[in-house]
Amino acid sequence: xxxxxxxxxxxxxxxxxxxxxxxxxxxxxxxxxxxxxxxxxxxxxxxxxxxxxxxxxxxxxxxxxxxxxxxxxxxxxxxxxxxxxxxxxxxxxxxxxxxxxxxxxxxxxxxxxxxxxxxxxxxxxxxxxxxxxxxxxxxxxxxxxxxxxxxxxxxxxxxxxxxxxxxxxxxxxxxxxxxxxxxxxxxxxxxxxxxxxxxxxxxxxxxxxxxxxxxxxxxxxxxxxxxxxxxxxxxxxxxxxxxxxxxxxxxxxxxxxxxxxxxxxxxxxxxxxxxxxxxxxxxxxxxxxxxxxxxxxxxxxxxxxxxxxxxxxxxxxxxxxxxxxxxxxxxxxxxxxxxxxxxxxxxxxxxxxxxxxxxxxxxxxxxxxxxxxxxxxxxxxxxxxxxxxxxxxxxxxxxxxxxxxxxxxxxxxxxxxxxxxxxxxxxxxxxxxxxxxxxxxxxxxxxxxxxxxxxxxxxxxxxxxxxxxxxxxxxxxxxxxxxxxxxxxxxxxxxxxxxxxxxxxxxxxxxxxxxxxxxxxxxxxxxxxxxxxxxxxxxxxxxxxxxxxxxxxxxxxxx
Amino acid sequence: xxxxxxxxxxxxxxxxxxxxxxxxxxxxxxxxxxxxxxxxxxxxxxxxxxxxxxxxxxxxxxxxxxxxxxxxxxxxxxxxxxxxxxxxxxxxx
Numbered sequence: 246x247x248x249x250x251x252x253x254x255x256x257x258x259x260x261x262x263x264x265x266x267x268x269x270x271x272x273x274x275x276x277x278x279x280x281x282x283x284x285x286x287x288x289x290x291x292x293x294x295x296x297x298x299x300x301x302x303x304x305x306x307x308x309x310x311x312x313x314x315x316x317x318x319x320x321x322x323x324x325x326x327x328x329x330x331x332x333x334x335x336x337x338x339x340x341x342x343x344x345x346x347x348x349x350x351x352x353x354x355x356x357x358x359x360x361x362x363x364x365x366x367x368x369x370x371x372x373x374x375x376x377x378x379x380x381x382x383x384x385x386x387x388x389x390x391x392x393x394x395x396x397x398x399x400x401x402x403x404x405x406x407x408x409x410x411x412x413x414x415x416x417x418x419x420x421x422x423x424x425x426x427x428x429x430x431x432x433x434x435x436x437x438x439x440x441x442x443x444x445x446x447x448x449x450x451x452x453x454x455x456x457x458x459x460x461x462x463x464x465x466x467x468x469x470x471x472x473x474x475x476x477x478x479x480x481x482x483x484x485x486x487x488x489x490x491x492x493x494x495x496x497x498x499x500x501x502x503x504x505x506x507x508x509x510x511x512x513x514x515x516x517x518x519x520x521x522x523x524x525x526x527x528x529x530x531x532x533x534x535x536x537x538x539x540x541x542x543x544x545x546x547x548x549x550x551x552x553x554x555x556x557x558x559x560x561x562x563x564x565x566x567x568x569x570x571x572x573x574x575x576x577x578x579x580x581x582x583x584x585x586x587x588x589x590x591x592x593x594x595x596x597x598x599x600x601x602x603x604x605x606x607x608x609x610x611x612x613x614x615x616x617x618x619x620x621x622x623x624x625x626x627x628x629x630x631x632x633x634x635x636x637x638x639x640x641x642x643x644x645x646x647x648x649x650x651x652x653x654x655x656x657x658x659x660x661x662x663x664x665x666x667x668x669x670x671x672x673x674x675x676x677x678x679x680x681x682x683x684x685x686x687x688x689x690x691x692x693x694x695x696x697x698x699x700x701x702x703x704x705x706x707x708x709x710x711x712x713x714x715x716x717x718x719x720x721x722x723x724x725x726x727x728x729x730x731x732x733x734x735x736x737x738x739x740x741x742x743x744x745x746x747x748x749x750x751x752x753x754x755x756x757x758x759x760x761x762x763x764x765x766x767x768x769x770x771x772x773x774x775x776x777x778x779x780x781x782x783x784x785x786x787x788x789x790x791x792x793x794x795x796x797x798x799x800x801x802x803x804x
Numbered sequence: 805x806x807x808x809x810x811x812x813x814x815x816x817x818x819x820x821x822x823x824x825x826x827x828x829x830x831x832x833x834x835x836x837x838x839x840x841x842x843x844x845x846x847x848x849x850x851x852x853x854x855x856x857x858x859x860x861x862x863x864x865x866x867x868x869x870x871x872x873x874x875x876x877x878x879x880x881x882x883x884x885x886x887x888x889x890x891x892x893x894x895x896x897x
Contacts, residue, residue, distance in 0.1 A: 419810065421811050421815070422810070422811040422815055423809075423811075425807075425808055430807075432807055432809075436809070449809050450810045451807070451809055452808065473814075478814035484812065484814070515873060515874060517873075518872075518873030518874055521873075569814075570814045572814070756872075760871060761873070
């Protein structure tokens with residue numbers, strides 16, 4: 246609460262009243278639907294009449310329409326000021342009405358109180374009389390007839406909705422351009438036509454909603470978080486919050502959304518290529534650690550979609566940031582040949598409790614208690630693997646391998662495939678004592694086919710060019726077994742979903758995984774704390790111009 | 805009542821650049837930029853042949869992006885700018 250020093254408000258007659266007036270003044274802030282205000286207004290009027298010209302008594306009312314009501318109800322003659330815009334209430338930061346400030350001749354605030362305390366109010370009335378030059382005067386207030394104490398009421402400037410509006414307008418946190426809509430505009434049509442959406446309606450990013458979203462992070466709204474491709478536009482926390490509102494996010498998702506933007510804009514993840522590619526890739530987010538439960542992410546039934554707000558909105562917010570700030574628009578710099586529904590949002594949490602193994606984050610070097618987000622570029626899938634018969638690890642791994650052997654095309658070796666095992670499928674490996682590496686080794690062996698079957702031929706034009714034969718050692722290498730995956734670590738194993746049945750999911754990587762490395766970050770209140778590429782050491786997190794993680798070129802490339 | 809929303813875009817106004825005047829004839833040196841897409845080399849090989857055949861005296865110089873997935877590194881852009889009068893890019897598949 247800060248006693249005001251200067252303001253200007255209109256009185257009930259529309260006359261501008263400049264504060265402070267000459268001489269001492271008693272200033273009160275009230276609202277109509279407050280019993281304590283109604284109790285005290287006759288007391289203020291009594292002081293006003295008793296002090297006459299020796300002291301001004303001004304009452305600021307928090308709603309225009311309440312001024313005539315209060316005036317008639319209490320037969321008031323003192324000036325009633327209109328603080329409907331709540332400028333005075335906001336600047337003063339009162340949270341309770343009535344609030345009372347007494348100023349002396351030099352405009353120093355000497356006494357202040359809120360609510361009603363008979364002793365305090367009596368002192369203020371007495372001091373008011375003294376300041377008015379009538380220390381022995383009588384206010385005609387029967388103090389003994391009044392209650393000893395009454396609590397005040399919540400000030401209107403702190404009411405839900407009003408508080409956020411005032412903060413949004415007056416805090417100075419929001420610097421983005423305001424877009425006015427005509428009353429005849431349908432807001433959803435308007436936002437779609439402006440190109441702001443992913444095709445579905447979005448939540449209109451009003452100042453109030455964006456300000457509330459910003460409360461989900463400790464980070465300064467004007468902090469520049471990253472440079473977003475393809476337009477290489479700087480993105481601030483405020484811009485992320487706007488797009489997060491549009492995506493349907495809650496404030497507690499903000500640190501995760503900021504972290505995803507930071508990960509996406511690293512050189513290692515390379516969101517530029519992921520979204521520009523004709524292959525139609527998209528970032529897929531996987532969350533580990535306590536944050537999954539803290540923000541209500543789904544890793545059980547339907548974890549990969551749909552129906553959970555955190556899963557859906559966090560992924561969608563990232564996509565909207567890259568679209569609206571980075572300028573990645575389908576048909577523009579987003580050159581996806583066909584695209585897919587997973588490009589709207591693809592984001593889930595790992596079911597760590599149902600996994601027989603360490604989580605993805607722990608595998609990538611983080612601690613189990615860390616909140617971690619990992620982004621992977623995936624262009625294929627999600628495709629279902631249905632195996633309700635396997636009971637042993639070898640058979641289950643074989644099913645996975647055969648299902649994965651035709652990813653992208655049946656001949657080309659590829660890198661990075663995300664295998665999302667259901668708890669029932671993962672449990673088969675757990676009961677058999679198979680590690681993640683055991684599963685991977687089996688998949689490598691099972692998918693290995695002679696080099697000659699990976700070469701282009703008349704019956705299937707895909708695959709490796711004949712020229713690679715020389716690199717493998719010439720004709721003698723034609724029967725050399727070549728697995729589908731370059732390395733075991735390119736087979737990414739996570740567990741998600743419920744124990745409903747034996748169905749798992751695979752998602753194929755992008756362009757063999759050579760151009761985008763799965764990249765993770767620990768999440769703190771300000772977004773990403775530490776960013777790591779899965780195949781590299783720590784890296785510069787701010788940047789699309791960050792350090793390279795190190796050359797990662799597949800030993801066998803289609804071209 | 806007027807609804808107001810905050811602009812979700814980067815709010816930058818693109819700089820308008822006019823196209824370089826179209827030359828009346830080919831001359832000097834032409835950069836042929838392969839972006840590392842499949843068969844980009846096939847296309848540029850043939851184009852280079854045709855250029856030499858139909859525009860004798862025109863010199864060509866080949867450039868290649870190290871990866872299709874990222875923008876061309878600055879040194880390549882600088883080299884094309886400094887060394888060549890024209891650039892032809894073999895874009896996408």
